[in-house]
Amino acid sequence: xxxxxxxxxxxxxxxxxxxxxxxxxxxxxxxxxxxxxxxxxxxxxxxxxxxxxxxxxxxxxxxxxxxxxxxxxxxxxxxxxxxxxxxxxxxxxxxxxxxxxxxxxxxxxxxxx
Amino acid sequence: xxxxxxxxxxxxxxxxxxxxxxxxxxxxxxxxxxxxxxxxxxxxxxxxxxxxxxxxxxxxxxxxxxxxxxxxxxxxxxxxxxxxxxxxxxxxxxxxxxxxxxxxxxxxxxxxxxxxxxxxxxxxxxxxxxxxxxxxxxxxxxxxxxxxxxxxxxxxxxxxxxxxxxxxxxxxxxxxxxxxxxxxxxxxxxxxxxxxxxxxxxxxxxxxxxxxxxxxxxxxxxxxxxxxxxxxxxxxxxxxxxxxxxxxxxxxxxxxxxxxxxxxxxxxxxxxxxxxxxxxxxxxxxxxxxxxxxxxxxxxxxxxxxxxxxxxxxxxxxxxxxxxxxxxxxxxxxxxxxxxxxxxxxxxxxxxxxxxxxxxxxxxxxxxxxxxxxxxxxxxxxxxxxxxxxxxxxxxxxxxxxxxxxxxxxxxxxxxxxxxxxxxxxxxxxxxxxxxxxxxxxxxxxxxxxxxxxxxxxxxxxxxxxxxxxxxxxxxxxxxxxxxxxxxxxxxxxxxx
Numbered sequence: 001x002x003x004x005x006x007x008x009x010x011x012x013x014x015x016x017x018x019x020x021x022x023x024x025x026x027x028x029x030x031x032x033x034x035x036x037x038x039x040x041x042x043x044x045x046x047x048x049x050x051x052x053x054x055x056x057x058x059x060x061x062x063x064x065x066x067x068x069x070x071x072x073x074x075x076x077x078x079x080x081x082x083x084x085x086x087x088x089x090x091x092x093x094x095x096x097x098x099x100x101x102x103x104x105x106x107x108x109x110x111x112x113x
Numbered sequence: 114x115x116x117x118x119x120x121x122x123x124x125x126x127x128x129x130x131x132x133x134x135x136x137x138x139x140x141x142x143x144x145x146x147x148x149x150x151x152x153x154x155x156x157x158x159x160x161x162x163x164x165x166x167x168x169x170x171x172x173x174x175x176x177x178x179x180x181x182x183x184x185x186x187x188x189x190x191x192x193x194x195x196x197x198x199x200x201x202x203x204x205x206x207x208x209x210x211x212x213x214x215x216x217x218x219x220x221x222x223x224x225x226x227x228x229x230x231x232x233x234x235x236x237x238x239x240x241x242x243x244x245x246x247x248x249x250x251x252x253x254x255x256x257x258x259x260x261x262x263x264x265x266x267x268x269x270x271x272x273x274x275x276x277x278x279x280x281x282x283x284x285x286x287x288x289x290x291x292x293x294x295x296x297x298x299x300x301x302x303x304x305x306x307x308x309x310x311x312x313x314x315x316x317x318x319x320x321x322x323x324x325x326x327x328x329x330x331x332x333x334x335x336x337x338x339x340x341x342x343x344x345x346x347x348x349x350x351x352x353x354x355x356x357x358x359x360x361x362x363x364x365x366x367x368x369x370x371x372x373x374x375x376x377x378x379x380x381x382x383x384x385x386x387x388x389x390x391x392x393x394x395x396x397x398x399x400x401x402x403x404x405x406x407x408x409x410x411x412x413x414x415x416x417x418x419x420x421x422x423x424x425x426x427x428x429x430x431x432x433x434x435x436x437x438x439x440x441x442x443x444x445x446x447x448x449x450x451x452x453x454x455x456x457x458x459x460x461x462x463x464x465x466x467x468x469x470x471x472x473x474x475x476x477x478x479x480x481x482x483x484x485x486x487x488x489x490x491x492x493x494x495x496x497x498x499x500x501x502x503x504x505x506x507x508x509x510x511x512x513x514x515x516x517x518x519x520x521x522x523x524x525x526x527x528x529x530x531x532x533x534x535x536x537x538x539x540x541x542x543x544x545x546x547x548x549x550x551x552x553x554x555x556x557x558x559x560x561x562x563x564x565x566x567x568x569x570x571x572x573x574x575x576x577x578x579x580x581x582x583x584x585x586x587x588x589x590x591x592x593x594x595x596x597x598x599x600x601x602x603x604x605x606x607x608x609x610x
Contacts, residue, residue, distance in 0.1 A: 012211060012418065013430045016437050030255075065439060077454040080418055087156040087419070107422075109211070109414035111372065111449055112433030 004048060004100050008035045008057070013108035014079060019063040035061075039098070050083070051094040053104060078110040156419050159460045165423050172412070172420045176219045180408045183396050184237050187363070187404045190396075203238040204270070204361040206352050207245050209259035213367030214428035215417050216409050217243060220365060221267060238363065240268070244355040246348045247273045250324050251331065252432040262427050270359055272351040274344075277568035278323035286310050286572040288486070290565045291542055293557065304549065304557055305542035308572055326566060333561045337434045337443035342383060342556050344434070346488040350570050353489075356403055364400075368393070368407045371414040371453065374466040379448040384552040388490035390473040399480075399490070410471075413456070413463050483578055485550035486571040487557075496551035548578065 010018055015033040026033055043052045054070040062069045069076050073094065081088040082105040083096060098104075142150040146164035148171060154162035163171065188198045205220055207213045220241055227236035243263045248254050251274060263269050280287055292305040321329075334340045356364045368376070373393050380389050391397050397405040409417070421428055435442040440450035456462040475491070482491035493499070549557065557565070 012428070013436070016430075068439065077450065077457045078414070080415060082422075085155065089157045090154045090162060107418050109371070109418050110453070111210075111375070111445070112431065112436040 002041055002100060004039045004041055004098050004102070006037055006039060006053070006098065007101075007103040008037055008061075009033065009103065009105040010035075011105065011107055013110060013112070014106040016108075017063065017069060018061050022061060041100075047097050049094065049098060050081070050088060050092075050096040050104070053098060054094070078108060080107040080109060081105070082107065156415075158413070158416055159464070169420065169423050172416060172424075173219065173222070175411055176408060177223050179395075179411050180220070180223065180237060180406075183406045183408055187396050187398070187406070190398060191404070197235070200235055200237060200239040201362040202240045202242065202360055203363040203365055204242045204244040204352070204356040204359055205365045206367065207243045207259065207263055208367070208431045209245070209255075209262050209429040210367070210431040211414075211417050211421050211428045212369045212372065212409055212412075214262050214426050215412075215421055215424075216365060216367040217263065217267075218424070218426045220408075242268045242270055242359050242361060244352055244359070244361075244364075245269065245271045246351050247271055248344075248348075248431075250274045250327050251344070254431065255429050258429045262429060268359075270355050272355050274347060274351070275323035275327045276351065277347055277570060278326040278566075280323075280569055286576075287569050288545070288567045288572040288575060290545075290557065290563065290567065293563050303544060304546050304554075306545045306567075307542055308575070309566070330566065330568070333565050334556065335560055337438070338383065338445065339556045339560060340434045341443055341445050342552065343487070346553075347568060350489060350568075353400055353403060362403060364403055364405045366405060366407050367409050369409050369412050369414050369417055370463050370467045371456070373407070373410055373470075374456075374463040375445070375449040375452045377466060377470050378452060379445045380552075382444050382448065384555055385490075385550070387479055387493040387496075388475070388488075388550065389470075390475040391479070391490060393470055394473075395471060399475075410467060411464075414453075483548065484574060485553050486545060486548045486574045487553040487567065488550060489570075489574065490550060492548060492550045494547075496549075496554065497546055499551065543575070545575065548575065 009032065011032040015023065015028075015031070018033055022035070023033055026035055028034075037056070039048050039053065039056060041048055043049075051073065054075060058066045058070045069079075075081065075094075083091050084103055088094075088096060141147055144154070145162070146152045146154050146167050147161045148167035149164060152164035152167070155165045156163050156168055158168075188195070192198045203220070205213070205217045207217050220238075224236050224238060224241050227234050245259055245263070247256055249256060260269065278287070287309045288306050289309050290304050290306045293303070331340050331343070334343060352364060356362075377389065377393055380386075380392055385392065391399045393407075394405075395407055395410055399405075412420075420426065430436075435446045438446060440447050452463065452466070478494070479491040482494065484490060485492050546554070
């Protein structure tokens with residue numbers, strides 16, 4: 001099975017949670033951040049879902065207090081997830097089965113980012 | 114942008130049609146948009162599904178309805194006997210963040226669409242002006258980006274945070290807390306202050322740039338909660354001043370429902386219950402000659418995020434004292450995390466809190482009370498006594514000595530104590546404790562208040578209050594007036610100098 005190539009976008013303050021070196025590599029120390037990452041099509045023998053992506057981001061991209069971002073199967077309140085232009089809540093939320101070339105965006109609605 | 118004519122046609126206002134429409138709207142087609150019932154949904158708001166075009170259209174209609182209601186309510190209160198009150202100038206408070214950016218674009222969209230309809234329909238406002246507070250003295254703010262958010266089609270007025278220490282041009286004095294008496298055994302906190310005249314201040318060795326004074330002030334406030342409280346007060350003062358200077362009688366604020374719900378909890382926690390109804394009201398007429406309106410009060414933060422995205426409204430990240438900090442960094446941050454977290458589990462938390470608090474009315478004594486020197490909101494007359502019953506005060510090391518101080522040499526300065534004995538003129542100290550609201554007393558209680566120089570508007574408010582008190586001929590206020598008299602600016606004298 002092919003790997004999943006995903007486009008990840010962070011904006012409205014969500015980009016401030018990402019490690020500085022990753023932002024520097026992406027060439028955007030400030031402002032919206034866009035990354036491309038590849039995930040395996042299956043995780044633990046099951047198709048990769050949004051929940052697996054959140055764990056990947058928490059373990060690889062978030063700079064500190066990783067558990068604040070995603071812990072006990074709960075995303076930090078105030079962070080919106082948009083999958084291919086739609087609210088992830090209309091796309092099965094954490095159970096959404098990721099597809100190749102999906103775009104997943106994270107937007108912070110918290111005051112001050 | 115969106116055409117809402119259908120919602121505003123006379124037919125649509127007929128009760129029978131409305132009833133049919135409402136019943137039709139209530140019918141949901143599983144997995145389809147709640148409005149058009151045909152399109153695949155793109156967002157869910159409080160368990161209701163919307164497609165992109167229906168969501169944007171519904172948001173515009175909701176905003177216009179909220180703005181119109183606010184305008185009618187203000188007109189009923191200010192000009193009750195006028196059928197068609199004149200359209201006022203309105204200032205939109207723009208920080209550049211998502212809420213205020215959406216507010217600006219929705220207001221401009223409404224204003225422009227009314228103008229296009231010609232003379233038959235009156236625009237709610239005569240002119241829209243943008244008011245922005247530049248916070249670059251404290252934060253790394255992308256000011257050019259904020260300017261581009263506003264666009265070129267609208268008048269842009271800006272004030273800087275450090276302007277509140279710009280003594281000499283428009284304001285003539287600062288207020289320095291010389292001795293704070295915060296001691297066990299005292300009946301209550303006492304804050305004794307003196308007025309620093311502009312000439313004296315600029316000639317003293319403690320003179321520094323407004324920006325340095327601003328930094329010194331915020332450095333003295335040791336907690337992020339207190340810094341946020343004072344920053345809010347300064348920004349509100351500057352916005353009010355900008356609005357008055359631009360002849361605007363309406364100030365539109367971008368507080369969303371999520372922000373208001375969070376503010377309700379945090380302001381209550383900070384001891385602002387007395388003025389809470391004024392600070393979160395849909396329309397507030399507390400400020401003289403200025404109506405503060407919050408037309409984004411029906412939008413939760415998620416709606417604004419999707420609206421900005423789909424309507425193409427640009428916004429920037431506006432940093433605060435707690436940007437990127439954990440939830441316990443300040444009371445504001447903590448209450449926001451609490452409210453937003455609760456709203457995730459119970460989708461109607463925010464609207465329920467907001468609807469409940471909209472029913473609050475300020476107490477009659479609040480409307481008659483004098484305004485706080487720092488925040489400008491009403492002072493609860495019993496706040497000092499109340500505080501003394503609740504608060505465990507600090508150790509009495511320097512405060513017992515401070516309590517005994519009733520006057521200081523004229524050139525006394527907290528940062529230059531070597532000058533203390535060089536002057537023969539003693540300046541009487543003013544007890545400003547009764548002119549501070551409970552929450553601002555708390556801010557000063559928990560900071561290095563000795564030698565703290567407050568912004569110039571505090572001295573202005575003190576002068577205004579003593580001025581109006583003198584006209585009321587109350588004995589106590591007359592005494593205070595005499596104390597302050599020598600510091601009031603005499604324009605004739607200034608001209609002759």
